[in-house]
Amino acid sequence: MCCGGCAKCLGVTLIPLAVLCTLANILLFFPGGNVETSDHISEEVWYFGGILGSGVLMVFPALVFFGLKNNDCCGCCGNESCGKRFAMFTSVIFAAVGVLGAGYSFIVSAIAMHKGPKCSMLDGTWGYPFENGNYLGNQSLWYDCQSPKSVVPWNLTLFSLLLIMSGAQVVLCSIQAVNGLLGTLCGDCKCCGCCGGDGAV
Incomplete structure (x- = not known):
């Protein structure tokens, strides 16, 4: 499989993960499945880790990875080596964006789990009892x-x-960062050891 084929698989996997992370963050705005005022919602929910970090920011690398299959062995402006190297280098940059976004969501989630939810405590006040x-x-x-x-x-x-x-998004983006770096250095599929000289899978 070409380096771009691997990237396409990663992109396809990232899209549903981004959607699920966004939905999970939205559900957190309804603690216990109830509608509460904004000051009764845990602070970490308002950091939008799932919506921004693992959601919106993840869409861009996912789309870039998904489109690499088309650029993997075609080149650009008649210069195949330039096209392939540039496409793979671009994927490294977007992979870094994905790692940062998913890493942000990971850290926010870990802090929220450690801290516990905001709720009405035994004394009737709202706060963090844990x-x-x-x-x-x-x-x-x-x-x-x-x-x-x-x-x-x-x-x-x-x-x-x-x-x-x-965490899975961080791993997938890290894999593409390595894959993209190899594609940038190798230039063509044959050098990467992925395809034959005609660019076939």
């Missing part, structure tokens, strides 16, 4: 959150999904 992630291994502490109902498993599940999916 410290240092102590609630993760002790479900009896979850009752310290009186409302919204089921906010702890709700936030924990969605932020866990964001953590996993953004």
